[in-house]
Amino acid sequence: MSDATTKSASATSIENKADPIRGHARVVSNEEEGPGRRLRLAVPDWPGSIPGQFVMIGAGAEAGVPRRDPLLPRPMAIYRELGSSGVRASAEGEIELLYRVVGRGTQLLSEAREGESIKVVGPLGRGFPLDRPAVASVDESGSKAILVGGGTGIASLYELARALISRGRSVVVILGGRSAGDLMGQREFEALDVQLICTTEDGSDGVHGLVTTPLADGLTSGERGATVYAVGPTPMMKACAALAATNSVDCYVSLENPMACGFGVCLGCAAPRAEGGFFLVCRAGPVFLAREIDWEGLP
Numbered sequence: 001m002s003d004a005t006t007k008s009a010s011a012t013s014i015e016n017k018a019d020p021i022r023g024h025a026r027v028v029s030n031e032e033e034g035p036g037r038r039l040r041l042a043v044p045d046w047p048g049s050i051p052g053q054f055v056m057i058g059a060g061a062e063a064g065v066p067r068r069d070p071l072l073p074r075p076m077a078i079y080r081e082l083g084s085s086g087v088r089a090s091a092e093g094e095i096e097l098l099y100r101v102v103g104r105g106t107q108l109l110s111e112a113r114e115g116e117s118i119k120v121v122g123p124l125g126r127g128f129p130l131d132r133p134a135v136a137s138v139d140e141s142g143s144k145a146i147l148v149g150g151g152t153g154i155a156s157l158y159e160l161a162r163a164l165i166s167r168g169r170s171v172v173v174i175l176g177g178r179s180a181g182d183l184m185g186q187r188e189f190e191a192l193d194v195q196l197i198c199t200t201e202d203g204s205d206g207v208h209g210l211v212t213t214p215l216a217d218g219l220t221s222g223e224r225g226a227t228v229y230a231v232g233p234t235p236m237m238k239a240c241a242a243l244a245a246t247n248s249v250d251c252y253v254s255l256e257n258p259m260a261c262g263f264g265v266c267l268g269c270a271a272p273r274a275e276g277g278f279f280l281v282c283r284a285g286p287v288f289l290a291r292e293i294d295w296e297g298l299p
């Protein structure tokens, strides 16, 4: 497994700080959360993760007879690490995932009950740059970080917000959904020391419209150096990347290409590079500088 975490295809990503574990997590709770669900897992020997990393999780709880349909695990962002702030050593760590039921794997996941066991591999991938951004042209301390989340992309941003706050960054969080009920995790972001802006397409909560409206306002407000971090549907990330480029600020995105293995073996998660060729999202990402991606070539 360590091979997946030591080779870099992306100049902008940071090294993982811990080797992933492969094991069985215990379901602590699995409850409805707006349009999706919140799954809390106790993971033996959990090594801690970096904001933006993910786990490959079994499609549902372990059955008495090994399940072959679906056979493959599903990638999920690590939404929260409970009782920790960053990398730590502990016998059992608790993590939370936020997910929506879209197909058979997430349907089976939604049926997992407290005390049942689910296969987990992780943390995987390269997270957001925190301590040594490779391309920042300004001293980032105190400068504005604008985090933009749409749909379940919100799940990649909570630990990032906490990490940036602890590094002295001024953090703006923009969460978007179709309507008020789509805004997962809102109460936890409200409790953070961030400026929280919610947008809904039907105007049922916060700003009426898309996340790009407050993002454009934030980028043109004249404050010194900002960085944008955008996670959500591809058209949303593409629009955020374009706004960031227009305003000459860095934009990091986290791609959610479908994955089969999660560590660079199946080649199923390839994303086109702006300079030609492909990235394996699971290994070089999922976090990338937006300008590294050929957005027109993404599925």
Ligand SMILES: Cc1cc2nc3c(=O)[nH]c(=O)nc-3n(C[C@H](O)[C@H](O)[C@H](O)COP(=O)(O)OP(=O)(O)OC[C@H]3O[C@@H](n4cnc5c(N)ncnc54)[C@H](O)[C@@H]3O)c2cc1C
Pocket: 054, 059, 070, 074, 075, 076, 077, 078, 097, 098, 099, 100, 101, 102, 103, 104, 105, 106, 107, 152, 153, 155, 156, 255, 256, 257, 258, 259, 286
């Ligand atoms: C790094 C990463 C992090 C992710 N984090 C989260 C998360 O925090 N919460 C969450 O709800 N989901 C997340 N996803 C997406 C999640 O993995 C898929 O929704 C899940 O695998 C679908 O499995 P399924 O068996 O339910 O659906 P399937 O039966 O496999 O597919 C059902 C439908 O969803 C589509 N689909 C499947 N996977 C994706 C995908 N990755 N992107 C877009 N469409 C897809 C299929 O084309 C199909 O139309 C993440 C994906 C990646 C790569």
Ligand code: FES
Pocket: 258, 259, 260, 261, 262, 263, 264, 265, 266, 267, 268, 269, 270, 280, 281, 282, 283
């Ligand atoms: S998911 Fe298998 S190579 Fe990326």
